[in-house]
Amino acid sequence: MTNTEHEIIYRVLGSDEWAEALASGQYAGAPHDIADGFIHFSTIDTLAATLALHYTKRDGLKLLHVPVAPIKAKLKWEPARGGTLFPHLYDVLAVAHVTRVDDLPLDANGVHILPEDLQQTQ
Template sequence: MLFHIAEAADWQRAHEAGDYRMSTRGRTLADEGFIHASRCDQVLGVAEAFYADAGPLLLLHIDPARLTAPVRDDEVAPGVVFPHIYGPLNLDAVTAVTPLLRAADGAFLLPDGLR
């Protein structure tokens, strides 16, 4: 399973457009050339690093076998590998959408079932 953090408004626009084309916060697939994704153990670090002052946020659960665009693991720093989706995210590859909630201290929390 792969994951992508999405702003709620961007996810809504994807349903209107028929596919999802945001790469990361404020950057599109056209800007970056791919859509940033992560594995479960990477989600909270990405949320803290790039979305600390954003909200409301959703966590898209992506089945890589359902993707119509290629996905590749890319080394973004020595020894640090993230999955990237090289094309639009087809909506039927998203098997679940859960809110990315915060604890009372503001720290992000993984949804139940992923903790």
């Protein structure tokens, strides 16, 4: 799947970060996003690896579903992790652009459980 075929991208963040975003109406990113100058997102193809690499055994996470269309002008697809293209948002994320939020519980081994409709695509 190429970057132009992705209609939805995903952001993993802590419940506390999401609560702050809801209160302010926008999400500016985690400290590493702010340092990098953009908000890191994943595609459905990279989501499981992102969780394993950056969020291992971390509880209390949320998964934001964000359509590409309304943020397309500020979104750049840039190589990371061996040249794989990742979506990077060079702007704050308006809460209004988030169409769905899921909890990411941990299984008995500390691995995040994706929502059923996303598991089928992994």
